[in-house]
Every structure is written in C-alpha cells, then in structure tokens.
Amino acid sequence: MDITSRTGLPRLGRTSATRENLAGWLFLAPVVAILGLFLLLPILMALWVSLTSWNGQGSPFTGKVPFVGLDNYTGLFTRDDLARENFMVSVRNNIYYVGIVVPAQTVLALGLALIVNGRLLKGRTFFRSAFFFPSVTSSVAISVVFLFIFANSGAVNSLLGFFGVSGPAWFSDPRGVLHLLLGGLGVVDLDAPPAALTAGGPFGLSWWEWLSGPSVAMCTIIMLVVWTTSGTFMLMFLAALQDIPVTLEEASVLDGAGRWQRFRYVTLPLLKPTVFLVLTLGLIATWQVFDQVYVMSQGNPAKTTLTPAYLSYRTAFRDFDYGSGTAISFVLFLIIVVLALLQRWVMRERAADPGVRRRTRPRRS
Amino acid sequence: MRTNTARAGSARTARRPGERGGLVSTFTGYAVLIFFALVFLYPFVIQIANSLKTEPDAAAHPLSPLPGPLSLAGYDRVFFGTDLPLWLGNSLLVTIVVTVGRVFLDSLAGYALARLRFRGRRAMFGAIVAVIAVPGVVLFIPKFLVLNQLGMYDSYAALILPVIADAAGVFIMKQFFESIPVSVEEAARIDGAGVFRTFWSVVLPMARPALITLTIISFQGTWNEFPHSLVAVQSPELFTLPRGLADLVSGSLGTGTQYPLKLGAAVLATIPVAVIFVIFQRHFIRGANEGSEKG
Numbered sequence: 001m002d003i004t005s006r007t008g009l010p011r012l013g014r015t016s017a018t019r020e021n022l023a024g025w026l027f028l029a030p031v032v033a034i035l036g037l038f039l040l041l042p043i044l045m046a047l048w049v050s051l052t053s054w055n056g057q058g059s060p061f062t063g064k065v066p067f068v069g070l071d072n073y074t075g076l077f078t079r080d081d082l083a084r085e086n087f088m089v090s091v092r093n094n095i096y097y098v099g100i101v102v103p104a105q106t107v108l109a110l111g112l113a114l115i116v117n118g119r120l121l122k123g124r125t126f127f128r129s130a131f132f133f134p135s136v137t138s139s140v141a142i143s144v145v146f147l148f149i150f151a152n153s154g155a156v157n158s159l160l161g162f163f164g165v166s167g168p169a170w171f172s173d174p175r176g177v178l179h180l181l182l183g184g185l186g187v188v189d190l191d192a193p194p195a196a197l198t199a200g201g202p203f204g205l206s207w208w209e210w211l212s213g214p215s216v217a218m219c220t221i222i223m224l225v226v227w228t229t230s231g232t233f234m235l236m237f238l239a240a241l242q243d244i245p246v247t248l249e250e251a252s253v254l255d256g257a258g259r260w261q262r263f264r265y266v267t268l269p270l271l272k273p274t275v276f277l278v279l280t281l282g283l284i285a286t287w288q289v290f291d292q293v294y295v296m297s298q299g300n301p302a303k304t305t306l307t308p309a310y311l312s313y314r315t316a317f318r319d320f321d322y323g324s325g326t327a328i329s330f331v332l333f334l335i336i337v338v339l340a341l342l343q344r345w346v347m348r349e350r351a352a353d354p355g356v357r358r359r360t361r362p363r364r365s
Numbered sequence: 366m367r368t369n370t371a372r373a374g375s376a377r378t379a380r381r382p383g384e385r386g387g388l389v390s391t392f393t394g395y396a397v398l399i400f401f402a403l404v405f406l407y408p409f410v411i412q413i414a415n416s417l418k419t420e421p422d423a424a425a426h427p428l429s430p431l432p433g434p435l436s437l438a439g440y441d442r443v444f445f446g447t448d449l450p451l452w453l454g455n456s457l458l459v460t461i462v463v464t465v466g467r468v469f470l471d472s473l474a475g476y477a478l479a480r481l482r483f484r485g486r487r488a489m490f491g492a493i494v495a496v497i498a499v500p501g502v503v504l505f506i507p508k509f510l511v512l513n514q515l516g517m518y519d520s521y522a523a524l525i526l527p528v529i530a531d532a533a534g535v536f537i538m539k540q541f542f543e544s545i546p547v548s549v550e551e552a553a554r555i556d557g558a559g560v561f562r563t564f565w566s567v568v569l570p571m572a573r574p575a576l577i578t579l580t581i582i583s584f585q586g587t588w589n590e591f592p593h594s595l596v597a598v599q600s601p602e603l604f605t606l607p608r609g610l611a612d613l614v615s616g617s618l619g620t621g622t623q624y625p626l627k628l629g630a631a632v633l634a635t636i637p638v639a640v641i642f643v644i645f646q647r648h649f650i651r652g653a654n655e656g657s658e659k660g
C-alpha cells in the first residue's frame with residue numbers, strides 16, 4: 001500500500017479536506033474536553049493549591065487564601081515536625097513495600113507462566129484463568145476477604161495452628177520484620193537497640209527506624225498485592241513465551257542443553273524486554289498503593305502501613321491541610337517519574353544486548 | 366484441524382528429548398500447579414463459604430469450605446440492614462453509563478487519530494499518550510478541587526463525567542483502526558458517505574473485537590473503581606458498591622465482627638466481574654484459536 005493510506009484516507013479535493021479537518025476535531029472534541037477539564041485543569045489547580053495553606057473553606061482561588069510559596073514542599077524535608085516524620089515514615093514503608101512486591105510478583109508471574117506454558121499440560125486454560133482471576137476482582141472486596149483470612153483466629157492462623165505455629169495478630173503487629181530477623185539472629189537486642197543506630201539518622205528518623213523492614217501488618221498487604229497482581233504479569237510473560245519459536249528450544253535441546261541451561265541462556269534472554277516491562281509497570285503501580293491501605297489498615301498500627309498515597313489523602317481530607325496533601329502527591333509523582341526514567345536508563349544499556357531478537361511477524365494487510 | 370495436527374506433531378517431537386525428566390517432573394509440575402491453583406482460588410472459596418455461615422461458625426471454622434449450618438442471615442442483613450441495594454443500583458448505573466460513554470467517545474477519538482487528517486493530530490496523539498502516563502494517585506485531590514470548583518461535588522455527574530473518557534481506551538481503538546484495511550472506507554467515501562456515516566456504519570461494525578475488549582475493560586475498571594468515588598461524593602445515597610463496602614468495613618456497623626455480612630457484600634461486589642470474566646475468557650480463547658487457524 002502507498003504512503004497515504006498509512007496516514008489516512010486519500011484526500012478527495014479541497015472541500016473534503018476542510019470537512020475532514022473539521023470532522024477530526026469534532027470526533028476528538030469530547031475526549032479532549034473531558035481530559036482537559038478533569039485531568040489537565042485539576043493538575044494546574046492543584047499546583048496552585050500546593051503553594052497555599054487552603055483549609056477547604058470556600059474557594060482556594062480567592063485572595064483570602066494564604067500563599068505560602070514552597071513551604072509545603074520544603075517542610076516535608078527540612079522542618080522538624082510531625083508532618084515530616086509522617087512523610088518520611090510513609091516513604092520508608094513504601095520503599096520496603098516496593099522492594100518486596102516488585103521482585104516477588106515478577107518471579108512468581110514468570111514461574112507461573114513457565115509452568116502454564118508447558119506444551120503437554122492438560123487443563124492449561126483452567127490454570128491460566130485461575131491465576132488471572134484475582135487480578136480482575138475488586139481491590140476493596142479482596143481486601144475485605146483478606147481481613148477475614150488474616151484475622152486473629154482467621155484462616156491463616158488456624159492453618160499455621162495445624163503445624164503447631166501460633167500466628168501473630170497480623171493487623172495489630174507494628175514490629176518490623178528486619179528488626180525481628182536481626183533480633184532472632186541475636187545480632188541486636190530488640191529491647192535495647194544499639195545506641196549508634198538510635199542516636200540519629202537522615203530526615204528526622206533514626207537509622208534504627210529506617211532499618212525496620214516492613215511491619216508484620218504491612219506483610220499482609222504485601223502478600224495480598226503479590227497475590228492479586230501476579231496473574232496479570234503472568235499473562236504478559238505467557239504471551240512472550242508463546243512468541244519464542246519451538247525450533248529454537250528444540251535446537252538447544254539437541255545441542256545438549258539441560259533444562260536450567262535452556263532457561264538461563266535461551267528463554268530468559270528472549271524474555272528480557274518483558275521482564276523490563278513488568279518491572280517498570282510494577283514499580284509505577286507499587287508506589288501508588290492506596291485501596292488496600294484504606295480498607296485494611298488506614299495506616300495503622302503505629303503508622304507502619306502509612307504510604308505517601310494514603311498520607312496525601314489523609315492530610316487533605318481528614319486534616320483539611322490541602323496544601324500539604326497536594327504537595328505530598330506531587331512529590332510522589334516526582335518519585336515515580338524519576339524512578340521510571342532511571343529504570344529505563346539502566347535497562348536501555350542492557351536491552352541493547354544483541355541476544356535480544358524477536359521473531360518479527362509479517363503484517364497482515 | 367490442520368493446525369491442531371501440526372501442533373500435536375511438533376509437541377511429540379519436542380517431547381522425545383525432554384522425556385529424560387519423565388514422569389517425576391510431570392508429577393511435580395502438576396503438584397506445583399495444583400498448589401498454586403489452591404492458593405489463588407481458595408480465598409474465594411473461603412469468601413463464599415463464610416458468607417453462608419453463622420457468625421460463631423465463621424469465627425470457629427474459618428477454613429472450612431462447608432458451612433456448619435447453612436445460614437443466609439449474612440445476606441439477609443446485607444439486603445435489609447444496610448444500604449447495599451442502593452449502592453448496587455448506583456454501581457450499575459455508573460458502570461453502564463461510563464462504559465457506554467467510554468466505548469463511544471474513545472472510538473470516535475481513536476478513529477480521528479487513526480484515519481482523519483486534521484491540523485494538530487500528532488500533537489493531540491502525543492498529549493493523549495502523555496495522559497496515560499500520569500499516575501492516577503496524583504489526581505485524587507486535583508479531581509476533588511475541580512469538582513468542588515464546578516459545583517459538581519457530591520452528585521452523579523461527579524461520579525460519571527470525569528471518568529467517561531479515558532486515554533488508554535483511545536489508544537486501544539486507534540491501534541485497532543489502524544489495523545483495518547483502508548479500502549473498505551475508501552469505497553464508502555467514494556460512494557459519497559460522510560465521515561460520520563462511514564465511521565458509524567462501515568468502520569465500527571468491523572471493529573467488533575476491539576469494542577468488546579474495550580467494553581470489558583471499562584466495565585471491570587468502573588465497577589471496581591474506588592478512589593474516584595472517595596473524592597467525588599460524600600453522601601451515602603451516592604456511594605457505589607466498593608465505597609459502601611469500604612464504609613461497612615471501617616466499622617459503622619456497630620457490634621461484632623459481622624464477617625458473614627461483610628463477606629456476603631464482598632461476594633456481591635465480585636459476582637458481576639466474575640461473570641464477565643468467564644465470558645471474556647471464552648471470547649479470548651475463541652479469538653486466539655481463530656487467529657491461529659487463519660495464520
């Protein structure tokens with residue numbers, strides 16, 4: 001086909017071109033209006049509000065609202081007060097959350113995809129659907145189910161009971177698992193942590209607090225999210241696996257490659273782009289965790305499930321400090337953008353690996 | 366048919382060298398699969414089973430898949446003791462209006478970006494791609510600000526209008542329209558059909574697979590949507606199901622844990638998407654088979 005057909009229909013004279021110009025804009029107008037009014041405009045409004053100390057009374061766009069400049073932003077990092085402590089605690093919590101959820105869901109998704117992709121497997125459609133199903137259900141409904149499952153005398157604790165383990169009071173346990181691990185190994189005494197670590201640390205939190213690990217309560221949210229999101233990523237891996245030509249694997253088998261070698265040197269390099277995609281999507285999504293925190297813990301116990309997304313909501317809608325709440329959300333935005341760009345930059349160098357060759361499909365025309 | 370036999374043949378050749386692992390690996394493979402299937406599905410069994418138990422039974426035997434005495438008390442209280450019927454109605458209304466709106470508006474915009482030539486097309490496409498990249502969590506407070514400023518806060522319009530078009534849907538439709546051969550449209554246009562007429566009666570019918578996909582995604586996304594309703598409305602009469610459910614759980618119920626009731630409400634919130642999921646899977650598999658047969 002010629003070039004014109006790729007960019008649009010061939011022009012049928014000048015009146016028709018004018019008409020097409022008009023039609024184009026008319027077709028696009030509703031979407032542009034909605035996105036402009038409820039996405040672009042609000043972001044601009046919020047940028048303004050983040051520079052004020054609006055408390056929700058009246059309109060934020062009158063002269064009466066105090067203008068505070070960048071105070072809401074700098075305060076999060078420099079002012080020695082509760083607001084900074086909350087923000088730093090929420091960032092710490094989210095770092096541990098991302099650090100566990102992203103690798104765990106990627107590995108689980110890849111593992112499930114590899115098993116489901118087995119050519120001789122019976123019932124693969126069923127298993128694929130089973131693993132994918134949690135991803136499509138309501139996050140709120142699932143959070144309710146997990147509240148029940150992890151309740152003190154709930155399903156998980158009675159299951160642990162079968163093995164003679166008495167499970168923790170999941171949702172009211174603020175102890176950090178890294179602390180517990182260090183204490184369990186006898187490295188530190190939990191009742192009297194080393195003074196060198198408790199004496200000070202960056203941004204108003206002591207090193208000891210930074211090194212807490214996710215709390216037991218946060219672990220329930222981590223498990224819930226890994227469980228719900230792995231299915232979606234499994235489908236992405238599955239699609240990529242099905243693009244790998246069978247002949248390539250057969251060839252490697254004839255060359256005497258074992259199962260692990262085949263995975264390590266044939267399959268994995270071909271999956272690299274998908275791995276990067278899954279990691280990036282995971283990173284972006286995990287910094288935004290909100291629904292589960294809202295339903296399951298509201299940031300409790302002892303702020304150990306507080307995340308920047310939830311803190312931003314709470315600061316604005318519960319404490320009526322819209323300026324700080326908005327500032328937190330923009331800082332979160334910045335964190336996500338910077339990390340996504342960083343990841344892309346790191347991976348671009350690796351993705352340039354010549355081993356990455358995708359089978360190109362002939363375009364149907 | 367031909368594809369099937371071909372595939373079976375290639376599977377057989379693939380099996381011979383791999384058979385060294387043999388029975389043991391097949392067995393472990395299935396064991397792992399069944400273990401994970403339980404992990405992924407048993408929570409739903411627990412959810413349904415415990416919604417049908419009495420409260421003491423649910424507290425004493427949370428793992429059991431069978432209710433001791435079967436009890437509909439949880440559902441009875443869900444329907445007659447809470448506002449859930451109202452939330453269900455709101456969720457249905459919002460989901461249907463938003464889904465119909467999205468499918469129509471996203472198709473219009475996707476078609477314009479794929480086929481129509483107008484000034485600023487590339488810039489608008491760039492803008493829409495940029496919009497997809499904006500993390501939703503950043504928009505909670507901004508959305509509230511604009512709804513508040515427009516006097517729309519706490520209304521059905523606030524629940525529906527801001528989400529009635531979405532950039533990702535536009536992108537999906539644009540990609541699909543670009544894959545349709547232009548020749549059919551050319552013929553219609555030469556016959557003198559207007560742009561909208563061509564779009565409506567020639568192009569849209571061909572876009573059925575993409576329209577079904579978009580309908581499913583929109584339905585599922587809107588039905589499950591929680592944070593938007595959190596910043597758009599505050600009156601309990603306007604709550605959608607996830608919002609009402611979150612409200613139930615955060616403890617405006619009064620005494621007791623009331624797990625059968627909460628789980629029953631969660632079941633009701635899950636059912637519509639579960640039904641769609643089953644239908645979607647069939648469509649998905651049929652589509653994949655058709656593709657492989659043609660290819």
